[in-house]
Amino acid sequence: MDSALEKHIRQVVQQVLSSLQLTDIEEQPSIGRSKPLIVANWKMNMTLQEAREFFSGLTDAPYEHCEAVICPPAPLLYPLKELMQQAGISLGAQNLHEKPKGAHTGEVHGELLFELGCSHVIIGHSERRAAGETDEQVAAKVHQAIGNSMIPIVCVGETQLQRELGLTKEVIRTQVESALAGVTEERSPFIIAYEPVWAIGTGKTAQPSDAQDIHREIRQMLAEKKSIGFANRVPILYGGSVSASNIQELCAREDIDGALVGGASLQAHSFEAILKALR
Numbered sequence: 001m002d003s004a005l006e007k008h009i010r011q012v013v014q015q016v017l018s019s020l021q022l023t024d025i026e027e028q029p030s031i032g033r034s035k036p037l038i039v040a041n042w043k044m045n046m047t048l049q050e051a052r053e054f055f056s057g058l059t060d061a062p063y064e065h066c067e068a069v070i071c072p073p074a075p076l077l078y079p080l081k082e083l084m085q086q087a088g089i090s091l092g093a094q095n096l097h098e099k100p101k102g103a104h105t106g107e108v109h110g111e112l113l114f115e116l117g118c119s120h121v122i123i124g125h126s127e128r129r130a131a132g133e134t135d136e137q138v139a140a141k142v143h144q145a146i147g148n149s150m151i152p153i154v155c156v157g158e159t160q161l162q163r164e165l166g167l168t169k170e171v172i173r174t175q176v177e178s179a180l181a182g183v184t185e186e187r188s189p190f191i192i193a194y195e196p197v198w199a200i201g202t203g204k205t206a207q208p209s210d211a212q213d214i215h216r217e218i219r220q221m222l223a224e225k226k227s228i229g230f231a232n233r234v235p236i237l238y239g240g241s242v243s244a245s246n247i248q249e250l251c252a253r254e255d256i257d258g259a260l261v262g263g264a265s266l267q268a269h270s271f272e273a274i275l276k277a278l279r
């Protein structure tokens with residue numbers, strides 16, 4: 001890898017680690033994040049032309065009060081790298097393969113994503129789980145992400161039916177605990193995104209107090225499975241119809257450390273409106 005790129009990636013990872021306040025973590029009584037983290041998941045949207053227009057439409061970058069990450073479709077990672085750097089936005093991937101390099105046609109391995117400049121990678125999104133991705137694959141992908149110096153953003157969340165059956169906590173516990181099987185080091189970076197499936201792309205956001213309750217539960221699960229220090233430094237993001245009109249109320253809750261945003265991240269003005277609302 002070219003050394004300037006490697007240096008930049010190490011700086012970004014270092015910034016993230018220091019914003020997680022990894023020193024004296026065990027002594028911290030509460031969550032260690034100083035800035036909200038806003039992650040844009042562009043899903044299977046945008047052309048190269050549209051993505052370039054998005055960056056020329058940004059008026060507020062770089063963002064001092066928030067940490068911003070954009071996860072474009074994989075073919076856009078390389079062409080957007082410089083624009084992202086200029087805007088002070090970190091680059092993330094939407095997926096990676098659970099194995100290192102090999103005969104897996106159409107897949108992308110973690111080492112390549114890191115080389116392309118990714119500091120983050122989304123894992124286990126409900127849209128991928130619905131297409132057959134298993135908890136075991138999620139754990140293996142977490143292991144690959146961490147092994148390639150990227151921060152895994154593991155998505156968890158219940159469907160409408162699971163919610164109606166009262167299975168929300170059970171479903172989330174299984175997803176969280178199995179993802180943690182991929183975390184071998186106590187100090188490995190790790191992010192959870194709670195995305196209730198019924199809230200994704202529907203305009204139905206969870207009530208901030210309900211989201212807070214689930215986030216608190218997730219933090220307790222992390223503490224039980226790992227340690228209180230680990231639980232306190234893991235950012236827990238909320239996802240599901242996040243917009244400029246609800247972000248403030250969500251992020252005001254103690255255990256909501258930021259958001260994973262789909263639809264509202266596709267236009268420069270609606271993406272920046274979310275970041276501005278957090279000022």
Ligand SMILES: O=C(CO)COP(=O)(O)O
Pocket residue numbers: 041125195199200201202203239240241242260261262263264
């Ligand atoms: O799935 C999501 C982000 O990963 C949420 O999507 P929306 O913000 O469009 O509801």
